[in-house]
Amino acid sequence: MGLHWGAPVLKSLIPSDLWDKVQSVQTDPHVPPAEQCTLSMLNGATGEPLTSFTFNHFYRLRRSALRTLLSTSLDICYSKKLVSITYPTDGTAVTAHFADTSTATGTLPVGTDGARSTTRSLLLGPKPGTTDAVPFGSAWVHASSTRNQVLFLHSFHPLYLDAARPLRFLWDAARAGDPGLLLRLVAVRRRRCGGRVDEGAATCAS
Numbered sequence: 001m002g003l004h005w006g007a008p009v010l011k012s013l014i015p016s017d018l019w020d021k022v023q024s025v026q027t028d029p030h031v032p033p034a035e036q037c038t039l040s041m042l043n044g045a046t047g048e049p050l051t052s053f054t055f056n057h058f059y060r061l062r063r064s065a066l067r068t069l070l071s072t073s074l075d076i077c078y079s080k081k082l083v084s085i086t087y088p089t090d091g092t093a094v095t096a097h098f099a100d101t102s103t104a105t106g107t108l109p110v111g112t113d114g115a116r117s118t119t120r121s122l123l124l125g126p127k128p129g130t131t132d133a134v135p136f137g138s139a140w141v142h143a144s145s146t147r148n149q150v151l152f153l154h155s156f157h158p159l160y161l162d163a164a165r166p167l168r169f170l171w172d173a174a175r176a177g178d179p180g181l182l183l184r185l186v187a188v189r190r191r192r193c194g195g196r197v198d199e200g201a202a203t204c205a206s
């Protein structure tokens with residue numbers, strides 16, 4: 001995943017010793033973040049540049065490794081399902097209630113429970129808390145590449161390339177010095193047909 005514009009925000013939120021380790025969870029830890037970096041989106045059929053974005057620091061991170069890093073020194077309880085939120089009468093606290101009848105009380109609840117957030121529905125009510133479906137679906141597949149294919153992709157950017165049309169294509173370097181290990185991510189985005197993603201698109205990606 002890309003930190004994109006979020007790097008300064010994440011840096012301001014975590015202890016400096018954790019931020020110092022962020023480079024170690026890059027998809028390719030051997031590529032130092034450039035002061036300024038321009039990422040291009042190409043027309044996948046012709047190779048022509050469609051647009052580009054410039055960032056001050058670009059990090060492309062392994063999610064599981066980032067999660068492990070950010071979990072350092074935190075007391076995390078797994079397998080808890082939020083079912084309700086109550087406010088003790090003195091108004092200074094908030095209590096989260098979980099399906100196993102356990103509770104947690106604090107001063108600020110932070111809902112990071114995804115697109116179909118229970119926290120949001122509890123705070124806003126069921127109707128405003130729901131999300132609207134967009135008429136597009138997306139499927140992502142991993143594919144490994146030959147060394148020469150990887151070296152070609154590296155020639156655009158050592159960490160990232162995004163191409164649209166006919167399929168959306170992204171890639172992540174797995175390890176410098178062994179470009180045969182690179183994994184491509186191919187995202188297939190198609191208009192939904194009768195509530196399902198057009199399966200023909202997924203066939204094209206394989």
Ligand SMILES: Cc1cc2nc3c(=O)[nH]c(=O)nc-3n(C[C@H](O)[C@H](O)[C@H](O)COP(=O)(O)OP(=O)(O)OC[C@H]3O[C@@H](n4cnc5c(N)ncnc54)[C@H](O)[C@@H]3O)c2cc1C
Pocket residue numbers: 001002003004006080081082083111112113114115116117118119140
């Ligand atoms: C294919 C894809 C690529 C992306 N790439 C990027 C990227 O490059 N950079 C970027 O910044 N963002 C990216 N995003 C977006 C990013 O992943 C999301 O914005 C982010 O994960 C949202 O975080 P979240 O914690 O709110 O929800 P999630 O990551 O969805 O996590 C929600 C968690 O809450 C749990 N949960 C749900 N209901 C309850 C409940 N009632 N009680 C307790 N737990 C509950 C779920 O089990 C889950 O573990 C991408 C998303 C997708 C789908």
